[in-house]
Amino acid sequence: MLRLRIGLIMQVIGYRTARSLHCSARTPRGATKTERTAFRKLKTEIKQLDDSRPISIFTSSHSISSNFTSPRSTRCSSPSTPSGILSPTGTGDSHLQWEERQGQWLRRRRLDGAINRVPMGFYQKVWKILQKCHGLSIAGYVLPSSTTSEMTEGEIKFAVHVESVLNHVPQPEYRQLLVEAIMVLMLVADMEIPSIGGIIHIDRIVHMANDLFQQDQRSNGANEYFLEKDPATGICNFFYDSAPSGSYGTMTYLSKAVVTYVQDFLPSSSCLMQ
Template identity: 40%
Template structure:
């Protein structure tokens, strides 16, 4: 069963209505190659809206969330919902459908599809950082919303956005930024995660070969 967010319908509705009401002679022009190319080259805000509406995730995404949870004893907070390490890891396995559905259900709790995709990007970033630093694990609960806010504040500073120039919780410009590159969203998300680590919210993993018991 494929889940599709209502958001994708709102994005496509104006195009469908225009197509149905315009003269037949203009319909081919409406769906011309140039228009199709413009869909392909949409801004990142639109891409994230569409990907979020279709519940798209990168390959191996749910396995990576499992691996994050293994290194987060006090669990994750996603859009105000708590995902505990236990009994989740003891009741389920990494590859079973129930775990994927549990994670997807939490992501479904996010109203904005573009914000959902930022959370997906953040989880991938956390996974890579923990993978490259196997000696570390989070000690406290990891609130993903707070990490995104920290990344966004850093983004605002780099773009010289004066206070009052826009709503402090308006992430539109952030949503419309490419994920990759020095000024990409993943760069800001990585900085926020590393900042969280440097604040002392981590401890050595029990699997650290350098740990003396």
């Protein structure tokens, strides 16, 4: 982590407070008068914070390595597998099990995105990706390949520059999906090929993965509740809440989307990704 955006962290605190009080993050009706007053105070403090001025906390990679697990190494199974699809109108133990699992990965991504957490060596690998394309487009902002001639891969200035582009994404959970997509793109960039394209639109890759996810969910009988999209990003809420690993995990769909996106630059014998 390089910088903290206090406003986003306060929002996450608000979400977690609402969850612990079993009430809405907007209108905590289930809370007591004291709790409602504290919650309103928290929301006021959030509004007074300026997200555009993050606090720098330059720290060694060793000190944070034990606090972060790469999404690829996470062992939790995806709640989006066909056997895990439960009706929101169901009753009994199955409904309680769904309620307990619901939101687990959405909260994880929201927290990681809010504190700007990325995998070890993430920025160095972004530098290598830029050497094989013309640039990365994230939320309408382009990180040009010329950056690699201006800064070295291990330079802190480069890492801060990459992070500043990612910070244009207001939704922390969507930002984290973009980070996951870049991680998959790293695997392609590591192949012995001279180029992987021109300007690579990371948002487009994420939306392609989301579309593939929804297609599979429909084919497995998922109802409209599970296919509901976040109006701000157009991403299926259930996709946000799916584990990275597993045959129905986000990394599986992101891998398919990346291969489809750059397939014209891949050798014919390397089109299969695990």
